[in-house]
Amino acid sequence: MLFFVLFAVVMGAAHYYIWKRLVLATTRPGRGRRVGTGVVVFLYLLVMAALATGRLGGSGFGAAVAWPGFLWLAGAFYLALFLGVLEVPRAVLLRVARRRRTRGRPVAVGAAGARASAESAADAAEGAAGSGEPPADGIDERPVDPGRRLFIARSLAVAGGVATAGVVTFGATQALGDxxxxxxxxxxxxxxxxxxxxxxxxxxxxxxxxxxxxxxxxxxxxxxxxxxxxxxxxxxxxxxxxxxxxxxxxxxxxxxxxxxxxxxxxxxxxxxxxxxxxxxxxxxxxxxxxxxxxxxxxxxxxxxxxxxxxxxxxxxxxxxxxxxxxxxxxxxxxxxxxxxxxxxxxxxxxxxxxxxxxxxxxxxxxxxxxxxxxxxxxxxxxxxxxxxxxxxxxxxxxxxxxxxxxxxxxxxxxxxxxxxxxxxx
Structure with missing residues (x-):
C-alpha cells in the first residue's frame, strides 16, 4: 500500500508536469485545452490501473489494462525526462524572443507610453493564460508575443513527443525480442x-x-x-x-x-x-x-x-x-x-x-x-x-x-x- 501511494504521488507529479507543458502551454483556453486535460487525466488513471491489475497473472482483463498502461508508464517517464531537458532551450528561445520584441518596439513616453504599457500588460496576461507562465517583469524587456510563445511551446512539445516515441519503440523491440x-x-x-x-x-x-x-x-x-x-x-x-x-x-x-x-x-x-x-x-x-x-x-x-x-x-x-x-x-x-x-x-x-x-x-x-x-x-x-x-x-x-x-x-x-x-x- 505504501508503494502504491508513493507511486501515485510521483506519477501524479509527472502527469501534472506533462499537462503543463503539453496542454497548458500549447493551447488557448477553450475546448482543445479541456480535451487535452481529459486525456492526461485518463492516462494517469490508466497507469494506476495497470499497476493495480499487474498481479492478475495471465487474465484477459489484466493484460488488456497492463499493455497500454505499462507502455504509457514508460512513455510518461521518458516524456517528462525529455521535456525537462528541453527546459534549457525553451528558456533560451523565450529570452531571445523577448529581446527581439524589445528591439522592435521602442519605449514610448507620455500618453502613448501609457497606452503601450497597457498593451504590454494585456499581452502578458494573454501569454500567461496560454502557457501557464508568469509574464516577464523586466524593465527593459517586453513580454513574448503570445503567438510566438505558442509556437515555441508547440515545437518543443513535438520534439519531446518524437524523442519519446523513438526511445519507447526501440526499448519495446529490445524487451520483446529474443x-x-x-x-x-x-x-x-x-x-x-x-x-x-x-x-x-x-x-x-x-x-x-x-x-x-x-x-x-x-x-x-x-x-x-x-x-x-x-x-x-x-x-x-x-x-x-x-x-x-x-x-x-x-x-x-x-x-x-x-x-x-x-x-x-x-x-x-x-x-x-x-x-x-x-x-x-x-x-x-x-x-x-x-x-x-x-x-x-x-x-x-x-x-x-x-x-x-x-x-x-x-x-x-x-x-x-x-x-x-x-x-x-x-x-x-x-x-x-x-x-x-x-x-x-x-x-x-x-x-x-x-x-x-x-x-x-x-x-x-x-x-x-x-x-x-x-x-x-x-x-x-x-x-x-x-x-x-x-x-x-x-x-x-x-x-x-x-x-x-x-x-x-x-x-x-x-x-x-x-x-x-x-x-x-
Whole structure:
C-alpha cells in the first residue's frame, strides 16, 4: 500500500508536469485545452490501473489494462525526462524572443507610453493564460508575443513527443525480442581441471504475467536447449501471478535439457505470488528448488558444490535465506557455486568462502537512467565482478517488470563456463 501511494504521488507529479507543458502551454483556453486535460487525466488513471491489475497473472482483463498502461508508464517517464531537458532551450528561445520584441518596439513616453504599457500588460496576461507562465517583469524587456510563445511551446512539445516515441519503440523491440545469449568464462582457483569447461545456463527474471506468457517460456527453453549446457540455473523472479493463473505459461520448463538438470531459487516476486505452490509446481516440472541447501555436482570423478539460498524477501514470509544451513560443513577444498537471487547476498556468501555467486534481480537497470540507481541497493548492476573476494555474476534477466521496455539493458541468457586456473596456458 505504501508503494502504491508513493507511486501515485510521483506519477501524479509527472502527469501534472506533462499537462503543463503539453496542454497548458500549447493551447488557448477553450475546448482543445479541456480535451487535452481529459486525456492526461485518463492516462494517469490508466497507469494506476495497470499497476493495480499487474498481479492478475495471465487474465484477459489484466493484460488488456497492463499493455497500454505499462507502455504509457514508460512513455510518461521518458516524456517528462525529455521535456525537462528541453527546459534549457525553451528558456533560451523565450529570452531571445523577448529581446527581439524589445528591439522592435521602442519605449514610448507620455500618453502613448501609457497606452503601450497597457498593451504590454494585456499581452502578458494573454501569454500567461496560454502557457501557464508568469509574464516577464523586466524593465527593459517586453513580454513574448503570445503567438510566438505558442509556437515555441508547440515545437518543443513535438520534439519531446518524437524523442519519446523513438526511445519507447526501440526499448519495446529490445524487451520483446529474443534475449541475447552471453558467454562468460569464470576462472575458479579450486576447480579440478577435469571440470574445466563445465557450462551453466543462467536465466533470471523471466516474469511470466499479464504481458509475458507461454510463448515467452517456450522461447527461453528453446534458446537454452540450443546451448547444450551441463546445468540450468533459474535464479528467481519467474512469475508475477499464482500457479492457477500462470501454471500453463510455466509448463514448457519441463522441456529443459541439460546433463545435470535444472535448479531454481526464489526471487522476491515468488513470495508475492505464492512461493510454496510455485516451488511444488516447479518440482513437478523437473526444475529442482534449492531451499537453503546444496548438493555435489560430479563429472569424470571430480566435483563441485552447487548451493542455493532463498531470497532476502522471504524473511517476511518466514522463509528467508539461511547461509549456514546451505554452506556449513562442506569440504573447503572443493569450489562452491551459489545461486542467490539478489547480488547483495554476496556479502554473506563471501563470509563463508563462496567461490562464485549467480544472481539476477537488477534487470541491468532495465531503463536508462535507472542504471544509476541500482548501485544504491546492489553491489553489482550487471555482469561479472568480485565483491569481498567472491566472484558474482549478475544477469540482466530474460523478461521485464512493469513497462515492456528495455533501454541500455538488453535481456539475456548467460552461459557461464567454469575454468581451471591453468586452462588455456
Amino acid at each position: 534475449p541475447v545469449v552471453k558467454r562468460v568464462p569464470v576462472t575458479l582457483g579450486k576447480l579440478d581441471q577435469r571440470l574445466s569447461g563445465y557450462r551453466i545456463a543462467v536465466v533470471s527474471d523471466i516474469h511470466l504475467g499479464p504481458l509475458l506468457g507461454r510463448a515467452h517460456t517456450e522461447r527461453i527453453v528453446r534458446m537454452i536447449n540450443e546451448q547444450r549446457v551441463d546445468l540450468v540455473a533459474v535464479v528467481g523472479d519467474l512469475v508475477d501471478g499464482t500457479v492457477a493463473e500462470l501454471g500453463e505459461a510455466a509448463a514448457p520448463l519441463r522441456d529443459l535439457v541439460s546433463t545435470h538438470g535444472s535448479f531454481f531459487v526464489t526471487g522476491n516476486h515468488e513470495y508475492y505470488s505464492g512461493a510454496e505452490p510455485w516451488l511444488a509446481e516447479l518440482e513437478r516440472l523437473g526444475v529442482n528448488p534449492l531451499r537453503n541447501e546444496r548438493l555435489a555436482i560430479e563429472r569424470a570423478g571430480a566435483s563441485f558444490d552447487l548451493a542455493g539460498v532463498n531470497d532476502v524477501n522471504g524473511e517476511g514470509f518466514g522463509d528467508g535465506p539461511d547461509f549456514d544451513r546451505a554452506l556449513a560443513g562442506r569440504d573447503p577444498a572443493r569450489p562452491v557455486v551459489l545461486l542467490a537471487h539478489q547480488p547483495v547476498q554476496v556479502r554473506e556468501a563471501a563470509k563463508r568462502g563462496v567461490d562464485l555467486q549467480l544472481s539476477g534481480h537488477t534487470h541491468g537497470g532495465q531503463m536508462f537512467p535507472f542504471h544509476l540507481a541500482v548501485g544504491l541497493q546492489q553491489p553489482v548492476r550487471s555482469g561479472l565482478a568480485t565483491v569481498d573476494g567472491t566472484q558474482v555474476y549478475t544477469s540482466n534477466g530474460a523478461g521485464f517488470w512493469g513497462p515492456p521496455v528495455r533501454v541500455g539493458a538488453a535481456p539475456d541468457i548467460t552461459v557461464v563456463e567454469l575454468r581451471h586456473k591453468f586452462a588455456g596456458r
